[in-house]
Amino acid sequence: MRAVDLIRRKRDGHPLTHAEIDWLIQGIANGAVADYQWAALLMAILWRGLNDDETASLTRAMLHSGHVLDLSRIPGPKVDKHSTGGVGDKTSLILAPIAAACGVIVPMVSGRGLGHTGGTLDKLESIPGFDVRLSTDRFHQVLAQCGLALIGQTDEIAPADRTLYSLRDATATVESIPLITASILSKKLAEGLDGLVLDVKTGDGAFMTSEGEARRLAASMTQICTALGTPAVALLTRMDQPLGNAVGNANEVRECIDVLRGGGPPDLVLLSIELAAEMIALAKIEPDLEHARNRAHRVLQDGSALICFRKVIEAQNGDPHVLDDPEHRLPQAPVHLEVSAPRRGFITRLSASAIGLISMRLGAGRSRVDSIIDHRVGVTLRRKLGEEVEGGDALAIILAADAASAERAAAEFLETAVDFAEQPPNVPPLILDRLA
Numbered sequence: 001m002r003a004v005d006l007i008r009r010k011r012d013g014h015p016l017t018h019a020e021i022d023w024l025i026q027g028i029a030n031g032a033v034a035d036y037q038w039a040a041l042l043m044a045i046l047w048r049g050l051n052d053d054e055t056a057s058l059t060r061a062m063l064h065s066g067h068v069l070d071l072s073r074i075p076g077p078k079v080d081k082h083s084t085g086g087v088g089d090k091t092s093l094i095l096a097p098i099a100a101a102c103g104v105i106v107p108m109v110s111g112r113g114l115g116h117t118g119g120t121l122d123k124l125e126s127i128p129g130f131d132v133r134l135s136t137d138r139f140h141q142v143l144a145q146c147g148l149a150l151i152g153q154t155d156e157i158a159p160a161d162r163t164l165y166s167l168r169d170a171t172a173t174v175e176s177i178p179l180i181t182a183s184i185l186s187k188k189l190a191e192g193l194d195g196l197v198l199d200v201k202t203g204d205g206a207f208m209t210s211e212g213e214a215r216r217l218a219a220s221m222t223q224i225c226t227a228l229g230t231p232a233v234a235l236l237t238r239m240d241q242p243l244g245n246a247v248g249n250a251n252e253v254r255e256c257i258d259v260l261r262g263g264g265p266p267d268l269v270l271l272s273i274e275l276a277a278e279m280i281a282l283a284k285i286e287p288d289l290e291h292a293r294n295r296a297h298r299v300l301q302d303g304s305a306l307i308c309f310r311k312v313i314e315a316q317n318g319d320p321h322v323l324d325d326p327e328h329r330l331p332q333a334p335v336h337l338e339v340s341a342p343r344r345g346f347i348t349r350l351s352a353s354a355i356g357l358i359s360m361r362l363g364a365g366r367s368r369v370d371s372i373i374d375h376r377v378g379v380t381l382r383r384k385l386g387e388e389v390e391g392g393d394a395l396a397i398i399l400a401a402d403a404a405s406a407e408r409a410a411a412e413f414l415e416t417a418v419d420f421a422e423q424p425p426n427v428p429p430l431i432l433d434r435l436a
Ligand code: URA
Pocket: 174, 179, 180, 181, 183, 184, 207
């Protein structure tokens, strides 16, 4: 085979075979296909697309470019959740203990935040001592002992994706639905799953801002995942405003602990329960979603989900006392500054992307992959979209490392993140659709 012939075929709109796609992916590691040839092929794929068979072949080839976990020694159904990411999106730390408390085995491999969006690993690392880098043996032990384990991606997981993602980033070819599908699924399926729940977000703080594109991505991922033998369900959810009230790493962990103790903001509780219920139903632990939802509520209310979270924190060397005294045991920002409403009115916009950027500039996120982050800082919302406020009411609290950055963030919040009107806005439901 010659790469140039396959690039020409795709350039002219013809499908590639399973064997050809395999050869192209193997060519990344064995040098048969140069980066510049893959770059040209990625552009041809962006324009011409891939059919479902090609997307499935690409996903499978990328998955097998690396190590696939064999969890067969651990009894029980293995199910995970993947979110396309957003601001204040902390459901993983709630639903993983809920699902584990119901008997699901959750081998969760997560990423770090970049730009305005946060990452599960950064949140976990705000728990003093918490180790997200476990050896494969230790990962198996923690999973068997706690029903869940929370780690970062290793170099052995889908290495072809790392090469292709950096080429896509440099060649303006990230926005191809088949390429996104193969990229996400190749990494998730390396966890050796029996089922996958997808939270595909749309709105100003999401990776896919347009609802149509998010819907196409959700349909593509559920279809390809299921075709590859792992049943999948996707929820299409809004990301116009942050999820919950807390943004920033330790701040978000604090809110998760609140939910696991039976409190927390209603939107975060709702989405965490729905996603956990989908995991429990996919794992066939309950016969249908209604029973799965009730079971998820039960383990949240009776404290068993909190016990699971405590067990995994202890097993991964974190300080379990954060659960008893989150105010003092989690990193605390030295400066808290209130942002007040400048006028009376209904909140008609509470921009997730703007609040994510404010939090990133305070130090909670990364503007570059190598930025150092500050776990203490972030934003706590006091009001949400559609609520009515009087002039002077607290809209948010800025959690900052110093007074100057707090002042800057508060001014930016009023300038970029929030709008008011006399009439209440139409707030769309958080969960727009379910695709199975
Ligand atoms: N996240 C991924 O892991 N891959 C993509 O292609 C896009 C988002």
